[in-house]
Amino acid sequence: MSVRNMTRSAARGAVLLVAVLVTGCSGSGGSSSAPSSALPVTPSSAPSAPASPEATPEPSPVVSYLAGTKIVTLGGTEVRVTRNDVGFEVVGSVTHTHDVTLNIRVTVSVGNGKDWVRTTKLYFPKVAPGQTSRETALVRGSYQGELPDGPKVHIDSVINY
Numbered sequence: 001m002s003v004r005n006m007t008r009s010a011a012r013g014a015v016l017l018v019a020v021l022v023t024g025c026s027g028s029g030g031s032s033s034a035p036s037s038a039l040p041v042t043p044s045s046a047p048s049a050p051a052s053p054e055a056t057p058e059p060s061p062v063v064s065y066l067a068g069t070k071i072v073t074l075g076g077t078e079v080r081v082t083r084n085d086v087g088f089e090v091v092g093s094v095t096h097t098h099d100v101t102l103n104i105r106v107t108v109s110v111g112n113g114k115d116w117v118r119t120t121k122l123y124f125p126k127v128a129p130g131q132t133s134r135e136t137a138l139v140r141g142s143y144q145g146e147l148p149d150g151p152k153v154h155i156d157s158v159i160n161y
Contacts, residue, residue: 060074069082070150076094076096077092077093078092079106079108081108081110083147087140088139088141088151091134091135093132093134094106094133101126104159104160105157106124107120107121107156108154110139110151111148112152113148118140122137
């Protein structure tokens with residue numbers, strides 16, 4: 001028997017094995033009226049699994065402007081960025097909506113949207129439930145050239161701990 005014929009025999013055997021596994025074997029030796037499926041079939045009238053609760057979508061940031069200040073609001077967090085002579089003044093405020101006193105850390109990025117980005121962290125210690133806290137930071141510019149008039153501002157993270 002040549003190698004070519006042996007390869008064909010092996011291929012036919014593999015196809016036959018797959019066909020038997022997919023369609024199943026009947027124990028009676030005759031043909032069955034309905035082929036068995038490898039996958040279980042669920043009748044349409046069967047009760048389905050309970051629906052999982054809808055995942056809460058992430059809030060979308062809201063961007064607004066007040067004179068020369070860019071304001072980004074994300075949930076209970078607001079960041080106001082104003083350009084000054086040495087960089088950008090970043091003023092953040094958080095409204096605490098949980099039941100226990102928490103520390104809150106907000107990470108903010110300010111950049112020009114191309115090649116310059118500075119990141120700062122605002123720390124709000126021991127914010128009581130229902131209270132609003134405010135912090136200020138200065139993002140200095142060591143940028144080669146002019147700082148952007150319309151900076152890109154992102155609230156990167158809000159962490160409660």
